[in-house]
Amino acid sequence: MAGTNQIQTLSVEASTEHLAKVRDFVAAHAESIGLSQKDISEIRLAVDEAYTNIIKHAYKNSPTEKVSIEIGSDAKKLWISLMDEGKSFDPNTYSEPDLMQRIKEKKRGGMGVYLIKKVMDQVQYNRTGKTNEIRMVKKL
């Protein structure tokens, strides 16, 4: 809805058990503002990849840690932020995955950030004090 500015938040434990809930949370917001099925699918994928990376890399699979997720939108954009207090991610260490190479080396990770960048228009990493934030923006 043009001119509205809605923000919703969700706090979840860092466990893959909650992936479906996290995807449904952002999809519900995207649906409520009338986004297309394609956009909704892409937003579900972006939040899934960001949350999975936090579980695996920031918190190294310790399921009692917490992740805060915020989604908001206005007439021009939709944004999603995920916040954690784990190990921070250095975006400078990231390189675009070469699928053939990864298959040969039997590496299966490292594709999440690439997918996020493909489906969202803007991705930023911030660290304030102990808190890491990944903020992803989709233009509407």
Place this chain on the structure above:
Amino acid sequence: MKNFSIATRQNENVSILDISGELDAHTASHLENALKSLIDEESYAIIVNCSGLDYIASAGLGVFMAYIEDVRSLGGDIKLTNMNDRVYNVFDLLGFPTLYDILEDEREALQSFDN
């Protein structure tokens, strides 16, 4: 697992995995175990029928990446069929269509194993 299910069928010497629901970092181990069992049983001609698959994240793609080399080196293949557009789009974003046999339907995949 509530939001993902998998079943195995046999068509002569080809094993077919019917997967449905959502394939993510939580459910990927389910697919991984099914693929491992087939390989342990020396079934290397594998079709993964994705007609019931509503969603895939990179953790799901990772399972296909982990086993394709082994299966091919043993003379088999993992062919993927019946994907909806949203699921295909994720495979496509990572360049899978150039390295994997992704086919419209199961019949086509069975025929390509025959040849």
